[in-house]
Amino acid sequence: MSNNLILWEVFIQSKVNLPYKHVGNVHASDSEMALQNARDLYTRRNEGTSIWVVESKNIIASNPDESEAFFDPANDKIYRHPTFYDLPDGVKHI
Amino acid sequence: MNFSTDFEKYIARLADSNMIMGQRLSELCSKGPYLEQDIAISNIALDYLGQASMLYELLKKAGGDKHSVDDYVFYRNERNYYNLLLVEQDNGHFGKTMAKIFLYSTYQKILYSYLSKSTNDDIKAIALKSIKEVNYHFKHSRAWVLRLGDGTKESKIKIQESIDELWRFTGEIFESDDVENNLISENIITASNTFYPQWSKIVKETLQEALLTEPENVVMLTGGKKGLHTEKLGFMLAEMQYLPRTYPNAKW
Numbered sequence: 001m002s003n004n005l006i007l008w009e010v011f012i013q014s015k016v017n018l019p020y021k022h023v024g025n026v027h028a029s030d031s032e033m034a035l036q037n038a039r040d041l042y043t044r045r046n047e048g049t050s051i052w053v054v055e056s057k058n059i060i061a062s063n064p065d066e067s068e069a070f071f072d073p074a075n076d077k078i079y080r081h082p083t084f085y086d087l088p089d090g091v092k093h094i
Numbered sequence: 095m096n097f098s099t100d101f102e103k104y105i106a107r108l109a110d111s112n113m114i115m116g117q118r119l120s121e122l123c124s125k126g127p128y129l130e131q132d133i134a135i136s137n138i139a140l141d142y143l144g145q146a147s148m149l150y151e152l153l154k155k156a157g158g159d160k161h162s163v164d165d166y167v168f169y170r171n172e173r174n175y176y177n178l179l180l181v182e183q184d185n186g187h188f189g190k191t192m193a194k195i196f197l198y199s200t201y202q203k204i205l206y207s208y209l210s211k212s213t214n215d216d217i218k219a220i221a222l223k224s225i226k227e228v229n230y231h232f233k234h235s236r237a238w239v240l241r242l243g244d245g246t247k248e249s250k251i252k253i254q255e256s257i258d259e260l261w262r263f264t265g266e267i268f269e270s271d272d273v274e275n276n277l278i279s280e281n282i283i284t285a286s287n288t289f290y291p292q293w294s295k296i297v298k299e300t301l302q303e304a305l306l307t308e309p310e311n312v313v314m315l316t317g318g319k320k321g322l323h324t325e326k327l328g329f330m331l332a333e334m335q336y337l338p339r340t341y342p343n344a345k346w
Contacts, residue, residue, distance in 0.1 A: 005128070026130050029241075036234055037130035040137050 109149035110177035116142030208284035243304025265314025
């Protein structure tokens with residue numbers, strides 16, 4: 001593996017209007033090559049209709065050391081789930 | 095196994111070129127310079143085999159179903175293979191492989207754009223399906239020719255050498271002969287010699303953009319369309335055909 005290549009994160013949209021999902025990464029030296037490599041690696045079996053690539057260094061990730069501060073406060077806030085609402089009898093499809 | 099009609103002879107040429115191109119490229123499976131490129135080359139190899147498969151099916155139909163697709167591939171010798179000399183050449187290094195795909199896919203883009211207007215529905219359908227694949231092969235290989243030509247000192251030397259080395263096999267692509275005449279008058283195909291101006295323009299522009307020099311005054315080699323090959327093809331067929339000939343009817 002040449003160290004001239006940079007790492008790119010790949011996002012695939014499986015159908016129009018659906019959200020893009022992270023599928024993995026590729027090595028490439030520029031954006032055009034990254035798109036082609038992503039196409040070759042991740043859409044061989046009809047997985048997608050559109051691809052995003054973004055340089056991995058541009059992804060801002062949350063810090064695992066801060067996960068307590070970030071995520072624990074949500075643990076005991078069960079009222080944030082919509083299970084406390086009484087639904088009128090006539091409402092369907094929920 | 096001889097082909098009796100011009101139609102069969104012409105289809106055999108197209109099928110064989112794709113078959114040999116695919117077989118050659120598949121030698122590189124698992125040997126790419128890095129994972130992403132390895133998969134890219136294998137994908138392209140499979141595209142060629144897929145196109146060959148459709149064309150052999152058409153050949154089978156045209157021949158009255160007397161032979162199977164495997165018969166065409168595994169039980170014909172060198173002199174009965176009608177692929178272009180270009181496609182049987184060694185993969186060499188990565189630059190040479192990309193140069194070969196570039197020269198071939200530029201031709202195929204033009205070929206299929208004409209065949210997609212064929213009066214023969216089978217040919218038309220194959221061309222329409224294949225042209226999408228070929229457009230990608232072209233895009234991919236052209237990008238590498240530009241990258242290597244306008245890259246480092248060493249990459250420029252290597253891609254230039256590859257273009258120079260392969261150039262002698264490009265003249266034959268645009269040779270038309272008697273096999274084509276009747277098919278042209280029935281609007282089934284377009285004469286190979288009409289492809290040259292377009293091919294030359296695209297290749298010239300790409301080489302210029304890649305800061306490479308177009309070879310000049312090259313003596314062109316020819317013979318593939320008549321079954322006369324370079325020494326490369328025999329070795330390849332020997333390897334490819336050994337198993338089904340040694341163990342007829344072997345199954346996966």
